[in-house]
Amino acid sequence: MMEQILIKKLFIWAILSLNLIFAFIIGVTIPQLETYNSQIFGYVMIPLLIILNFIIVDRFHFYIVQLEEREDKHDDED
Amino acid sequence: MMKIKAIAKMKKPIIEYNERKYVFSIKSLIIFAIGGPISAYLVYLFFDLQLNYWLHEIVVKQTVYFLNLLFNMNATIEYTPIGKYHWNFIVPGRGMISFETFCTGIQAIVIFVGVILFTPHSQDKNTRRDIAWRKTKALIISSAIFYVVNIIRMLIQIELYYIGYAWNDIHFSISAASSFIAVIIVLLTHRWIPEFIISIIYVGTLVSEPIKLKRKEKVKEQVQITNEVDIKTMGKILRMDRKTFSQDMVTWAKDYEYAIEGEYLKVPPEKVPEFIKLLMQDKPFQRTSK
Numbered sequence: 001m002m003e004q005i006l007i008k009k010l011f012i013w014a015i016l017s018l019n020l021i022f023a024f025i026i027g028v029t030i031p032q033l034e035t036y037n038s039q040i041f042g043y044v045m046i047p048l049l050i051i052l053n054f055i056i057v058d059r060f061h062f063y064i065v066q067l068e069e070r071e072d073k074h075d076d077e078d
Numbered sequence: 079m080m081k082i083k084a085i086a087k088m089k090k091p092i093i094e095y096n097e098r099k100y101v102f103s104i105k106s107l108i109i110f111a112i113g114g115p116i117s118a119y120l121v122y123l124f125f126d127l128q129l130n131y132w133l134h135e136i137v138v139k140q141t142v143y144f145l146n147l148l149f150n151m152n153a154t155i156e157y158t159p160i161g162k163y164h165w166n167f168i169v170p171g172r173g174m175i176s177f178e179t180f181c182t183g184i185q186a187i188v189i190f191v192g193v194i195l196f197t198p199h200s201q202d203k204n205t206r207r208d209i210a211w212r213k214t215k216a217l218i219i220s221s222a223i224f225y226v227v228n229i230i231r232m233l234i235q236i237e238l239y240y241i242g243y244a245w246n247d248i249h250f251s252i253s254a255a256s257s258f259i260a261v262i263i264v265l266l267t268h269r270w271i272p273e274f275i276i277s278i279i280y281v282g283t284l285v286s287e288p289i290k291l292k293r294k295e296k297v298k299e300q301v302q303i304t305n306e307v308d309i310k311t312m313g314k315i316l317r318m319d320r321k322t323f324s325q326d327m328v329t330w331a332k333d334y335e336y337a338i339e340g341e342y343l344k345v346p347p348e349k350v351p352e353f354i355k356l357l358m359q360d361k362p363f364q365r366t367s368k
Contacts, residue, residue: 041132
């Protein structure tokens with residue numbers, strides 16, 4: 001059970017890191033763009049990344065609830 | 079309108095798939111049918127605005143980078159902020175190719191964004207529990223695949239143009255051929271959000287259910303009055319295969335101790351109440367134990 005929790009923690013940590021790296025790439029890219037109003041790139045992408053962040057955290061919550069349910073079921077069977 | 083009201087009043091069918099139950103509200107199905115295409119079109123219009131030409135720039139620059147890396151082409155780009163579209167490819171020895179919003183592949187992405195976002199959620203609690211995560215996964219992966227396939231499409235087209243093919247010969251054919259990827263995306267989407275395909279099947283079930291009920295009512299009335307029923311109608315109710323219909327009907331009638339005379343199934347008077355009971359079940363003539 002502990003191993004499962006650890007794997008899920010690592011998974012969530014990995015996708016949160018990817019999200020941060022993507023936000024960093026957007027930040028680095030904007031000054032390189034030649035198009036007028038290139039900052040719109042950030043205005044479009046950052047809200048999407050914030051929503052994604054929420055969904056990743058929500059997924060972590062889902063894993064915790066799922067594990068708790070399994071533990072309760074296991075205890076009932078014992 | 080009357081039909082929709084009748085469907086709304088009807089007992090909702092449940093579709094079971096991969097140990098999950100799928101029940102959809104009529105409202106969510108209507109929102110899916112209307113909201114999906116409208117939102118896709120609106121998002122496309124948003125990305126077609128001049129203030130979103132940063133997307134053109136990113137796609138053009140990535141394509142040119144890979145053209146030079148893979149084919150050593152020495153292709154360049156040109157930014158001319160005049161007219162409808164501002165970005166162009168300069169292919170050495172062949173001239174200029176102008177870049178427009180359609181070339182970004184955004185139209186394919188937004189169609190799937192509309193479909194995925196508006197796919198109805200099942201009313202079953204366990205099924206809809208992780209829908210946000212499944213939808214997000216489908217959205218990100220389908221958009222990424224479309225984006226990458228679109229860049230590969232442009233690499234192939236520009237390389238062929240560079241080596242001497244006429245632009246008109248390669249542009250439309252390869253663009254059409256690359257749309258096969260939509261099939262793969264539909265299959266992938268089904269893997270994560272089966273609600274998409276199941277909701278379409280569900281609409282079919284909702285429409286056919288009143289017809290089935292009407293057919294059953296007609297047979298019930300006929301059996302109560304004449305003790306006989308047309309075997310073709312019974313075949314439809316029992317969903318028998320047309321090819322093996324005659325054989326299946328004989329076996330089925332024998333099993334239930336009914337007789338077949340010509341085109342009619344004769345139900346003995348003492349068996350009529352049981353016949354009606356079995357007929358009016360959700361799944362007609364399905365025995366729980368025998």
